[in-house]
Amino acid sequence: MSDSQRFPVAAHALAYLAHKGAYGPAQAVPSAILAASVPTNPVVIRRVTGLLARAGLIETRSGASGGAWLLRRPETIRLDEVLKAVHGCAHLGSPPAGAKGCPVGEHIPRQVARALIAADRAAGEALSRITIADLLADNPPSLAGFALPVAAGK
Template sequence: MSDSQRFPVAAHVLAYMAHKDAYGPAQAAPSALLASSVPTNPVVVRRVTALLAKAGLIATRPGATGGSWLLRRPEDIRLDEVLRAVNGCAHLGSTPAGAKGCPVGEHIPRQVAKALTAADQAASEALSKITIADLLDKHPASLAAFAPHKSCPLAA
């Protein structure tokens, strides 16, 4: 799974667990069920849920009767936490090393790296105002000013 897919998959599975009221082992959502909602492979979901569990957002139980459930209410899970949990960032790329002896090549990588840090901080700040509960709301105030991203198949 590409790094750029971890965050959308994580947000989706957390919202699905909230929708299904998966708040304990008895309501655990199996990875196959979560994967069918995304849609993706259950292995992708298990990789993401492992990261979410490590961050303390969910708990998981392996095996045939296993699955995942939320440890917090959806209104208490901010998307910046989800982004950090899956080691996400703004995904604008990484800075290549500049050429030694080139006045631009020796200077620009550091400045581009700072610009990437600024973008990551801006993304985190914006996502800190949106919760998993907002994703389930048809018209949340936190997203009212935005149109779907152009990468969304439903954006057209």
């Protein structure tokens, strides 16, 4: 799975666990069920849930009665934590090295790198104000004023 997909898959999985009330082993949701909701392959879900478990956001159990469940309430799980848990970033790319001897080529990579750091920081700050519970709500204040792109709102 690409780095850019781990975060949305993780957020989706956590929201699904919250929606299903999976707060203990008795309510564990199998990876096949989570995968069907995303939709993706159960192996992808197991990789992501492994990262979320290492971060202390969920617990997992393997086997026929296995699955995943939340260790915290959805209103306490911030999306910046989820992003860090799956080793994601709001990474917009890397500046090219630039051509030696070119005044622009020698200057721009540093400036673009600084701009990317600023964007990453801003994304992290924005995600720190959004919780898994917000993803399940119809109109949470944390997402007020953000319109969906036309293609995403189908």
